[in-house]
Amino acid sequence: MTTNAVSKCPFTGAPDLAPASHEQQVDVPVLLEDPFEESNLADPHPMHKRLRDADADVVYLPAYDIYAVARYEAVLDTLENWQDYSSAAGVGLSNFNKEEPWRTPSLLLEADPPKHDAPRATLEKILGARQLRRFQTDWTNTAHRLVDGLLTNAQHQTARAIELDAVTEISEVYPLSVFPDAVGLQQGGLDNLLPYGNFAFNAFGPRNRLVTDELDTIGPVMEWVGQQCPRDALNPDSFGGDIWRAADQRNITEEQAPLIVRSLLTAGVDTTVYGISAVLYHLASNPEQYARLREQPQLVRRVFEEALRLESPVQTFFRTTTRKVQIGDTTLPENQKILMFLGAANRDPRRWDNADDFDLDRDPSGHLAFGSGAHQCVGQHVARLEASCVLDALIERVEGIEFAAPPVRKINNTLLGWHSLPLRFIPA
Amino acid sequence: MTAVDNASNSDQLVVTQRLDRSTSVTEFVLERRDRRRLPDWAPGAHIDVVLPSGKIRQYSLCGDRWAPHQYRIAVQRDDLGGGGSVELHTELKPGDTISFGGPRNNFRLAPAQSYRFIAGGIGISALLPMIAQANLLGLEWQLLYLGRNLERMAYQELQERYPERVTVHASQNAGRISIREWLGSPPDDTMVYACGPESLLEALPEACSDLPETTLRTERFTNTMADAIVSSEPYEIKLQRSGRVVEAPGNTSVVDVLANAGVDVITSCSQGVCGTCEVDVLAGEIDHRDAILDDDERATNTCMFPCVSRSLSERLVLDL
Structure with missing residues (x-):
């Protein structure tokens, strides 16, 4: 351990620091897992099983001096109980009660009631399912243009199929062609969005290579993001415009408005990119289910939810105890970080039959990929609309999807997703 | 206990305490029988209370949101009103049950100095x-x-x-x-x-x-649903796209009925909060229990959140 691990760097030093800050409880299973080790990030499911199979609802991970929950009921309780589990101390490993955050904390993700109330209520209204109906036609057309373009692009043609990388040609393209417009961005520079989201989600983890490799380049990206948030930068007829109108009506303050716009840019892009990749991966892996989806297009919504259950883009978030808290026989001290494994909860056999199967006969309702409770993903209806537009266009024009080469994982401290998904599309 | 029993219990509140706050105001402490968390709320919120008689009344939540298993409402007895407050005052004893919808909030506390x-x-x-x-x-x-x-x-x-x-x-x-x-x-x-x-x-x-x-x-103090009476009579749900008709026992949310009939609607929060399960309603009168729609939106009677809401009429036709 070196002294600079405790330097002023905003990112927590984690494993090598980890002085046990309290008397270790004897009644909690101790697991020597490192959830942020790259092999676990690339393939978290075996570790998830070990976490769930430990002999209690909560376990202790000495690697970071944190507690963790991975079973469905325990994760759900922790997500919903904002009174005992604070978000304002940060939803990453870093404890804002002890360390300075790397950016001004989010008014949504990194806030508790009552300060969370007004930003949340405002954004929830703006991103409500009924408000999004105005985008339906436009987003549907955009998805069709994208798929049609891929199918007619000569470069892709093999004998009768089309080969492409679904990540760089669909998942990363579609959200960027609809969402920034909807937010009201109008100054270009959209290539900053993916690096920003990637960094923000890495920054919830320890200060490992995934974070430090980006420190030199993230400055200008953060600066660009900051420049998109003022009223003048935004098209008035947009989510961003709606946010500023809420400030005019004094439902939120003028100081809050730009930070709420920033939340859209942090959380609204990478997550949907990963979500679309997740559903394409599972459809390619289960050709018979894709065939069934083409026969029963009303299953589009269920397909997306089932893919999110199995491969939740946001795998983990932290909370911090606001007081001594009891989980089963274990007492957690106050101001203690606890890690919630959303992805593990979504494959908990206590909650799901054949939990690891992609099954369109299943009702995936109640999965925790969007979280639950006061902080449940405020953009979930945006994600669903984007995914259903892409899938609707795909099933109309593509008869079959198969892998053209093995997919490659993208490694992120928080997100589970794909770096590349080489697919072969057989046109309808 | 069947799934329907289980789920329909989630809107049931037991009166655990009555506290006299003045000569005409009584505060009721309400909890779920199993003391599970109740849906979150913020200052300015109210719940729709469905009384044993079927009358629906709206009362502001006046308790502490850091006590997540408990709601408190304060009811002023109004002998000249529609009978809701009198029913609460004279008939509702500790141990009795009411059901609720919401909480909804049209009166949010905006940030100020x-x-x-x-x-x-x-x-x-x-x-x-x-x-x-x-x-x-x-x-x-x-x-x-x-x-x-x-x-x-x-x-x-x-x-x-x-x-x-x-x-x-x-x-x-x-x-x-x-x-x-x-x-x-x-x-x-x-x-x-x-x-x-x-x-x-x-x-x-x-x-x-x-x-x-x-x-x-x-x-x-408005009561847009003052005339509505919630019945516990069975109703039927017609699914317009498939033409199926499903019989629903009274006092049961639409999702529970459909799930028991093998028709699932994707839900997420199951509390009428997140909006995932929104369904268009083509005919029938809705018994709204969600926390999302305001009174004007409710009055259009064109959409519902079936994870908690149900029917006031004998028949509900859904765009499913």
Whole structure:
């Protein structure tokens, strides 16, 4: 351990620091897992099983001096109980009660009631399912243009199929062609969005290579993001415009408005990119289910939810105890970080039959990929609309999807997703 | 216990305590039988209470949101009203059950540096959580609490606790008071929150005319569903696209009925909060229990959140 691990760097030093800050409880299973080790990030499911199979609802991970929950009921309780589990101390490993955050904390993700109330209520209204109906036609057309373009692009043609990388040609393209417009961005520079989201989600983890490799380049990206948030930068007829109108009506303050716009840019892009990749991966892996989806297009919504259950883009978030808290026989001290494994909860056999199967006969309702409770993903209806537009266009024009080469994982401290998904599309 | 029994229990609240707060105001403490968490709420929220008679009434939540398994409502007995408050006062004992919808919030506390609260009578109940929140955040606030008769005015202990912040004024003793004078010239970033009878609220725009237009926020005692009676009779759900008709026992949410019939609708929160399960309604009258739609949106009767909502009419036709 070196002294600079405790330097002023905003990112927590984690494993090598980890002085046990309290008397270790004897009644909690101790697991020597490192959830942020790259092999676990690339393939978290075996570790998830070990976490769930430990002999209690909560376990202790000495690697970071944190507690963790991975079973469905325990994760759900922790997500919903904002009174005992604070978000304002940060939803990453870093404890804002002890360390300075790397950016001004989010008014949504990194806030508790009552300060969370007004930003949340405002954004929830703006991103409500009924408000999004105005985008339906436009987003549907955009998805069709994208798929049609891929199918007619000569470069892709093999004998009768089309080969492409679904990540760089669909998942990363579609959200960027609809969402920034909807937010009201109008100054270009959209290539900053993916690096920003990637960094923000890495920054919830320890200060490992995934974070430090980006420190030199993230400055200008953060600066660009900051420049998109003022009223003048935004098209008035947009989510961003709606946010500023809420400030005019004094439902939120003028100081809050730009930070709420920033939340859209942090959380609204990478997550949907990963979500679309997740559903394409599972459809390619289960050709018979894709065939069934083409026969029963009303299953589009269920397909997306089932893919999110199995491969939740946001795998983990932290909370911090606001007081001594009891989980089963274990007492957690106050101001203690606890890690919630959303992805593990979504494959908990206590909650799901054949939990690891992609099954369109299943009702995936109640999965925790969007979280639950006061902080449940405020953009979930945006994600669903984007995914259903892409899938609707795909099933109309593509008869079959198969892998053209093995997919490659993208490694992120928080997100589970794909770096590349080489697919072969057989046109309808 | 079947899935339907289980789920339909989630809207049932047991009266665990009755507390007399004045000669005409009783506070009811409500919890789920198993003391599970109740849906989250914020100051200004109300719930729709479905009484044993089937009458629906709206009451502000006046308790502490840090007690997540408990709601509190304060009910003023009104012998000349539609009978809801009398039913609560005379018939609802500890151990009895009501069902609820919401919580909904049309009266949110917006961020400000200082607040002026104006309560008329039982309107105080909506303001109590706002006062608690202003205290929590260390913000400056003042309360003007108006009523006719001191004996009927609940929660007057506020004045003892915060003598420099609270003015209690009963017209029977002291005549009328000038709200404009009480407001004076508040600091720049002030919001005025008022809840009370129509006569009070009508006077407020004039009393606040020197303040910026966005300053005044009011909550009326309205009851848009005053005439609706929730029945526990069975109803039927027609699924327009498939043509299927499913029989629903009374008092059961649409999702539960459809799930039991093998038709699943994707839900997420199961509390009428997140909006995932929204369904278009083609015919029938909806018994809304969600926390999302405001009164105007409810009145259009064109969409519902089937994870909690159900039917007031004998037949509901859904775009499914």
